[in-house]
Amino acid sequence: MEHFKNPRNIGVIENPTAIIQVGDPDCGDTLLLSLKIKKDRVVDIKYKVYGCAAAIATSSIASEMAMGKTLNEVLKIDEKAITKALGGLPGEKNHCSNLAAGALRGAINEYRKSALKRA
Ligand code: FES
Ligand code: FES
Numbered sequence: 001m002e003h004f005k006n007p008r009n010i011g012v013i014e015n016p017t018a019i020i021q022v023g024d025p026d027c028g029d030t031l032l033l034s035l036k037i038k039k040d041r042v043v044d045i046k047y048k049v050y051g052c053a054a055a056i057a058t059s060s061i062a063s064e065m066a067m068g069k070t071l072n073e074v075l076k077i078d079e080k081a082i083t084k085a086l087g088g089l090p091g092e093k094n095h096c097s098n099l100a101a102g103a104l105r106g107a108i109n110e111y112r113k114s115a116l117k118r119a
Contacts, residue, residue: 034047
């Protein structure tokens with residue numbers, strides 16, 4: 001509830017290292033996630049959610065969990081870890097944590113792919 005009323009790290013990073021938009025085809029909610037990555041670490045993270053309260057709360061807490069972490073650590077922030085950090089979600093809202101977890105994984109995968117291309 002606290003993360004829904006006072007979501008952290010809202011916005012879009014200027015000149016992000018990685019940016020991704022993910023959507024849930026069932027409910028239509030979407031999340032735009034941008035990351036600043038330096039030396040394999042997330043040094044800044046911002047997001048915009050167009051979605052339900054649970055999507056906002058899960059994105060907010062996921063952004064706090066990812067801030068300052070190495071990319072391998074961020075990849076471990078999955079749906080379960082996010083839901084647990086929030087103290088649980090009502091059953092029908094469990095899927096809402098997929099947005100943030102999927103966006104984190106997607107952004108890092110894209111970043112790694114483009115880093116390979118640059119190398
Ligand atoms: Fe509409 Fe999540 S289903 S906001
Ligand atoms: Fe779809 Fe919450 S209802 S993300």
